[in-house]
Amino acid sequence: MAQYVRRDIWGLSETDPWHPIIEAYALGVRELQRPERAEPLTWAYQAKIHALPRGVAGDQFLAQCQHFCWFFLPWHRLYLYYFERIVRAAIQTLDEVDEDVKAQWALPYWNYERNDAARSLPPAFRDQTLAGRGEPNPLFIRQRKPGRNQGTPLDPNDVRSDLARLPREFAFPDGSVGGFAGPAVGPSHVGEVAGADSGELENAPHGSVHVQVGGLRQAGDPQDGLMAIFATAGLDPLFWLHHCNLDRLWEMWLGEDDAHVNPPAGSPFYAPSFHFHDEAGAAVAKTAEFAVDTAGNLEYTYEDITPPAPPRRRGRRRTTTPMSEDAATNPPEFVGGTPKPIRLAGAEERVSFETARPTGPMARRGGGRPERVYLRFEGITGEQPGITYAVYLNLPDDDATAADPEDYYVGNLAFFGVERAGDVDTDRPGGHGLNHAFDVTELVEALDDDDEWDPQEVRVTLSPVHSSGDAVRRRRGGAGPDPDAAETPAVQIGRVSVYYR
């Protein structure tokens, strides 16, 4: 039976910015950061479990985070679980923590969708001193995006989970696109599997929150932009609360539709073992089979997994309809894309291309309409993630138009991990660029119904998100030039394309 309840940090903060559970977390982090502490139970070691700097090879424990594959969710769940046990054990050694808190303490989650205020970092993470004690606050990290430590909220589209929770399917096989969790391929640290995409949840809010909290890594400061970089993300105490929320969103996805299920028993999803250390420093190896039972094996539940009211979206939720066997088992068909790579460097970019009539299995199926339409970004490379970009499909060119940009909104594109995407110095990562596909089925249907979809000219707009809401403000003519646009590092997208299924 579940013994621990993970609670919303903003719910706790509304009661008291230094609620005892938050304060205990800070004290636990402080304990892990003590120089006399031995590995593997140190703060630095826990961060290195996620990733190591470029060119440094890991082992079965270090540099093991799973990305761009369906193990993204269970690996991070296990990672959080053992981290939580280590922090709890550290807290339980402290006289200054109340016995009730010691007994109940569980990692809080950052529910950035709770309300507008919750899009800002929780107050305890912005406070430079620990609960009025006059000592440095281990939850405060200077190396975050400018403004975040002053309370600047994240963009609403960077934190929304409704689009991530749309896919009906947990994962699709290798060579496919789409799915909630990521492609059903072998273990992948930073995209070792060629052509594998990130899952919907992994792109946003996962990647977008990482990037928009961490910000840019300035030249000469290897510790800058902690949350935005694979190798340093775990050094920001907020990382763990962000991933705790993503773990909660997995539970939310499972609970909101009977069709939302984890892979069936016997699936290769349950085969690989992942290695961690428990609070005694003993090595443990667990599979996804252990991870999927949160209340039983992992002894925790979430305070609330009620789906938030989704923002208004154009179109119907066609993606919730079951996919035919033919569509599910055949690979998606590429029907058109940009002929050249595009470069994003902090300014708005627009591209257009034509799509061809499908001639593969979809065409033979009859009916003429694809069951799924994907807008895919392929072969993404760059030195660091920089910022996120709001993606729009067939957005009218005229800025002065009365059209609401949200009616053409696809999703926010994040590049978390891009700095490792082309790395060939070590086996893991393996040197592929990033890929992400948005399921735009319902949007294309709505555009088609309103005669705004022309296969001869698909227009894609990528609008930079420097500050909260500025992509939409810019589209409405309400935002001036971006003050930090010139500093935004460039990211290259190999191809923007459309796939039918």
Added chain:
Amino acid sequence: MTAVALRRAGAQHPEAGAALLVMAAWLLLFLLIAGGAPMQDLHAALHAGAAVPAEALGWLTMTTATMVPTALPVARRLALTSLWRRRGRTIALFLASYVAVWGLFGAAVLPLVALLGSDAATLLPAVLLVAAAWAFCPAKWRAVRACRLVDPLPPSGWTADRACWRTGVRYGQRCVLACWPLMLAMAIAGHAAIGLMLLLSAVAVAEKRAAEPSRLARAAASVLVLAACVSAIVPPA
């Protein structure tokens, strides 16, 4: 297998045709070497009658049999991200340019091997030891990993053809850097050394397909050292 299942398998694996070509290359090599007197006579006659074309054909067949399997995953990925009607063309262009790069390697190496004549075979154990040593060089594994860096292609037209060709050339260059000692050993042993070809091809495929290729360094080197010892005791025919 039903027609529907076959069609689905074909849709999932557009590289199946290229895989059949690889099998045909192996079959041809087997038949020429072990296919009885008529085939062996034909093989000997080809070499006696037109030495250079026969060597070129032999090298092409050997490259198709041994190195094309290492490129099939990339060929599949390129095809799955091409227009449906261009899938076969994409694979053909990519593999043709890839094999062409190995062809250039052969053009540089085979004359040297011919120059050495029967003395070349004595170098085989040494070349296999060099291949084993190469397995411990970071440059080899960087090249193996770089084989995975494949840019998306333009959708159609001559720009797509050109990009596909260039992709094959770039992939071939990286593959040559990664596998040159293996192919040098095969050039010395000749396409009659089927057993050695099978072994070296298996090593190359394993290296290219492994999620963590450099972990295979010791195993690959051990196999190559063993092969060097065997070839020193029993030189290939």
